[in-house]
Amino acid sequence: EVQLEESGGDLVQPGASLRLSCAASGFTFSNSGMSWVRQAPGKGLEWVSSILINGANTGYADSVKGRFTISRDNAKSTLYLQMNSLKPEDTGVYYCARGILNKAYVPAPRSQGTQVTVSS
Numbered sequence: 001e002v003q004l005e006e007s008g009g010d011l012v013q014p015g016a017s018l019r020l021s022c023a024a025s026g027f028t029f030s031n032s033g034m035s036w037v038r039q040a041p042g043k044g045l046e047w048v049s050s051i052l053i054n055g056a057n058t059g060y061a062d063s064v065k066g067r068f069t070i071s072r073d074n075a076k077s078t079l080y081l082q083m084n085s086l087k088p089e090d091t092g093v094y095y096c097a098r099g100i101l102n103k104a105y106v107p108a109p110r111s112q113g114t115q116v117t118v119s120s
Helices: none
Strands: 003-007 018-025 034-039 045-051 058-060 068-073 078-083 092-098 114-118
Touching (some): 018 034, 018 092, 018 114, 034 068, 034 078, 045 068, 058 068
Antiparallel strands (some): 003 018, 018 078, 034 045, 034 092, 045 058, 068 078, 092 114
């Protein structure tokens, strides 16, 4: 059974940084592209970033490009999202997902997510 468990969310002030983690199990993580998506209060799911198997190829939504960095540790079956220069509009529940997603394809998450709140 595929299991994804996100952690690292918190309440922070604008301009702060956070690192999210996603522990994966139930599938061969090193053979899977991975993604992060988020859902802001009252809004739909938004693709944030994706990373290929080797970790060298990544993609980002325009809204986070230059501020967020996706990475992975295949030995630990863990996906990360380093978030810098956080803005109030980054507030939402962040989910990791198996597979390469994009802004046109964001399936419903299958995990609990982690809450990120950016507020002064």
